[in-house]
Amino acid sequence: MALPAGRGGASPGYPVLLAGAAEQAPSQAQGGGGAAAAPQGPSPQAADEKKKLEEEIAKELGAQPGEASAPAPSPGAPPSGPPPSAQGQPGDVAPPQGQVGGNPFARLLLLPDISAIGRGALAWNRLDVGTLSPRGDPFAPAHTVQAIFEELELGVQAVIDPYARADVFLSFTSDGAEIEEAYLTTLGLPAGLQVRAGKLFAPFGRQNQQHAHVWDFVDRPLALARLLGGDALKGPGLDVAWLAPTPWFAELHIAYQALTPAFEVRSRNAGVARLAQFFDVGEASTLGLGVSGALLQEQQSGASREIYGADVYLKIRPLSARSYAALQGEVLARRLTGAVGAADEPREESGTLWGGYVQAIWRDGPYFAYGARYERAPAVQGGPEHRVSAIAGWLPSEFQRIRLQISYDRLPGGQDGLEAILHFEFSIGAHGAHPF
Amino acid sequence: MKTLCTIAALAAAALAPLPARAALKVVTTVEGLASIAREVGGDRVDVTSLSRGIQDPHFVDANPTLAVKLRQADLLVDVGLDLEVGWLPPLVNQSRNPDIQPGGKRRLTAASAVSVLEVPQGPVDRSMGDLHPAGNPHFLSDPRRVEKVAAALAAKLAQLDPGAAQAYQARAADFQRRLETASARWLAELAPEKGRRVIPHHNSLTYFLDWCGLRSAGYLEPKPGIPPPPSHLADLVGVVKSEGVKAIFVENFYDQRSADILARHTGAKAVAIPGDVGGFKDDHGVLDPKDWFAYMDALVKLFSEATR
Numbered sequence: 001m002a003l004p005a006g007r008g009g010a011s012p013g014y015p016v017l018l019a020g021a022a023e024q025a026p027s028q029a030q031g032g033g034g035a036a037a038a039p040q041g042p043s044p045q046a047a048d049e050k051k052k053l054e055e056e057i058a059k060e061l062g063a064q065p066g067e068a069s070a071p072a073p074s075p076g077a078p079p080s081g082p083p084p085s086a087q088g089q090p091g092d093v094a095p096p097q098g099q100v101g102g103n104p105f106a107r108l109l110l111l112p113d114i115s116a117i118g119r120g121a122l123a124w125n126r127l128d129v130g131t132l133s134p135r136g137d138p139f140a141p142a143h144t145v146q147a148i149f150e151e152l153e154l155g156v157q158a159v160i161d162p163y164a165r166a167d168v169f170l171s172f173t174s175d176g177a178e179i180e181e182a183y184l185t186t187l188g189l190p191a192g193l194q195v196r197a198g199k200l201f202a203p204f205g206r207q208n209q210q211h212a213h214v215w216d217f218v219d220r221p222l223a224l225a226r227l228l229g230g231d232a233l234k235g236p237g238l239d240v241a242w243l244a245p246t247p248w249f250a251e252l253h254i255a256y257q258a259l260t261p262a263f264e265v266r267s268r269n270a271g272v273a274r275l276a277q278f279f280d281v282g283e284a285s286t287l288g289l290g291v292s293g294a295l296l297q298e299q300q301s302g303a304s305r306e307i308y309g310a311d312v313y314l315k316i317r318p319l320s321a322r323s324y325a326a327l328q329g330e331v332l333a334r335r336l337t338g339a340v341g342a343a344d345e346p347r348e349e350s351g352t353l354w355g356g357y358v359q360a361i362w363r364d365g366p367y368f369a370y371g372a373r374y375e376r377a378p379a380v381q382g383g384p385e386h387r388v389s390a391i392a393g394w395l396p397s398e399f400q401r402i403r404l405q406i407s408y409d410r411l412p413g414g415q416d417g418l419e420a421i422l423h424f425e426f427s428i429g430a431h432g433a434h435p436f
Numbered sequence: 437m438k439t440l441c442t443i444a445a446l447a448a449a450a451l452a453p454l455p456a457r458a459a460l461k462v463v464t465t466v467e468g469l470a471s472i473a474r475e476v477g478g479d480r481v482d483v484t485s486l487s488r489g490i491q492d493p494h495f496v497d498a499n500p501t502l503a504v505k506l507r508q509a510d511l512l513v514d515v516g517l518d519l520e521v522g523w524l525p526p527l528v529n530q531s532r533n534p535d536i537q538p539g540g541k542r543r544l545t546a547a548s549a550v551s552v553l554e555v556p557q558g559p560v561d562r563s564m565g566d567l568h569p570a571g572n573p574h575f576l577s578d579p580r581r582v583e584k585v586a587a588a589l590a591a592k593l594a595q596l597d598p599g600a601a602q603a604y605q606a607r608a609a610d611f612q613r614r615l616e617t618a619s620a621r622w623l624a625e626l627a628p629e630k631g632r633r634v635i636p637h638h639n640s641l642t643y644f645l646d647w648c649g650l651r652s653a654g655y656l657e658p659k660p661g662i663p664p665p666p667s668h669l670a671d672l673v674g675v676v677k678s679e680g681v682k683a684i685f686v687e688n689f690y691d692q693r694s695a696d697i698l699a700r701h702t703g704a705k706a707v708a709i710p711g712d713v714g715g716f717k718d719d720h721g722v723l724d725p726k727d728w729f730a731y732m733d734a735l736v737k738l739f740s741e742a743t744r
Binding site for chain 2: 159162185187188189193194249251279280315317320321322365367432
């Protein structure tokens, strides 16, 4: 949650000219409707006429055979946005005379929302996690307290034009800078469709699609790091999401992306599918259920890599409270057939590995949060690794979190060890609100 | 295969046509706007509010099931001034409804119809708390501004449903007449208390106080959205005593402890008030404002009783 400034001034400047021109059409049609102030029901007729006229004009414009590829905005609804400020009814607020010298903040109005989110930690581990329990998240060498700079995320977000918006997230870590995500999202495709194109987190499972500052725990569940991707399962591609016309929320994603799976260095072409659903359960709770599948193309003939996942999310929040309880769980399975891995990559053995986690969070009002998590993940060798974690967090405001997470990790073969992470996080600037 | 069943059920649901409805589907962000939309639209509109009156409108969850309501909306009415910035934008983006985007032809931002108070002059940053950089968005308890919102709604509905333009104008005019009558009654009820000072929790009563001639002697929150530390409450104890403040008003979705403590130290009354239409049941279940008039009745009654 954040307070982006000036989101309303989404498209000042030249689009206004467009809007002004385009607006003629509807207002004329309206004038017609109003003038035919005959008793009632002139609207269907007017609509018919308008449709006919629209078809005629389309012909005159020389619509191509594949006319369906017309631009995104809903037909007959040109970007009729009047300048944002004059959005009410015309006569009311429009200042009769202009502002002397124009708007001195014109440049600022065109700026995208810019935000920076910093994350760092003090970590202590009993085990040599780097070799025994590889993961991408903050950890220290065995028996050492170490300060860790995790990430600075720079967000740049804005609408591109009336048809799409763009969200860019740059990640700066001690390994260097990378584009974490950068994608375009359509805003007005018909038939409940929405396309995202660019570099994006694969629409697989729940937590894989969230940035780290949204997570309830400090680190990524081990199962996600080992079965999906050390960082996140992400890459350039296209995600088509269809919102089904059901009374509950049901969204089907089909994505085609180049993804780099866990422990690999090269990306593979992959197809990803996900069905996410949300239901209201009574007045105070929401239940989310998701199933996901991904098929990654391997170079060797006969080799394939499949990943499946199921996720559950339940949030219980009395309407007038800031406190809530949230339960979340995911299971993942990865199946390899044939000899997988390119020449310069570790050869992975075929077979099926699975893991998952389940966690509970209690948010105690605006300022405190507590949670517990159990995880199971395939260890580097010799069977499953189990880990339990507890977390307590203080949120002085919506824009920073200070959290302490204590975990106990148990590896196959009886090795085990405690871990402790004191974690800091801040957010400045206008960062768009997160989806649920 | 549960997955397959779910997908099959989904496909079936997708193919089944939705029942045709003549009424315009109006979706509002808060219940106050929903009530005004019902007044202006009558039975030509089918109004739904995304949030409930007992919720803090700053902190509604961006629950995807709300995006489903926006998908079919013929008109989205929001308050604006970043009141809903924490939850409305992702819902609008999920809705696939291009016309309800900011500035879209099926979007009406109520703030665009009213003159806005407390617009910050000069630099703004978050050391000032959860300040709304565009100005104070809590104008739905001010009859003068509600009248403007109703007029803007009538114009918008007329634009979307030109056949009934006259009906909307007539209903808006009727609403305005009733509003003016009620407003005169409310002002008369509050007249004896004019000029008295009160302490609200948040700066959510600025417009109401400005309308009825009461004044605020300070706020429980030292800065918008920041909880009062003991030092601030201690300061307020002095203010309450020196300015003769009789009542502290807290929307019932806020924590009441600070108000109770201040009341205990000063003898002023701590009064829980509805945040919006549908926002309240008092201890006896008496006040349960079903529409905007009932909400204002409740507010005026609570204020006149507590400040007397």
